[in-house]
Amino acid sequence: MRYMLWMLDDGTSEPSPSEIRAMPGFQAWERELAERGIEHRGQRLRPPADAVTVRVRGGEILVTDGPFADTKEHIGGYEILDAEDLDQAIEVASAHPSCRVGVEIRPFHAKEHGR
Numbered sequence: 161m162r163y164m165l166w167m168l169d170d171g172t173s174e175p176s177p178s179e180i181r182a183m184p185g186f187q188a189w190e191r192e193l194a195e196r197g198i199e200h201r202g203q204r205l206r207p208p209a210d211a212v213t214v215r216v217r218g219g220e221i222l223v224t225d226g227p228f229a230d231t232k233e234h235i236g237g238y239e240i241l242d243a244e245d246l247d248q249a250i251e252v253a254s255a256h257p258s259c260r261v262g263v264e265i266r267p268f269h270a271k272e273h274g275r
Contacts (some may be wrong), residue, residue, distance in 0.1 A: 169236025170264035185257040202239035
């Protein structure tokens, strides 16, 4: 089953993708997934200040700078994970360095035929 892992961030640091790849905790997490044959792919996101929210109201396109929600935590990156089930997705997410802030796990809908 495929899951989206949203890596929550508190904004106290903004490491670059190369800095994240150099972190021992992240390297250990990736190594463990590789050894277990768990497929994943992900990427760091730019900070909320670089976000744009788009809405359509009454046929008019409204564009707002910044994220949709004003919160202390934001999505700092994501991983798409192919796991056996939710229990395995929780286990994998709990070992990710982002768990110091939080990781939201959300399953994808099953693909429909022809899509």
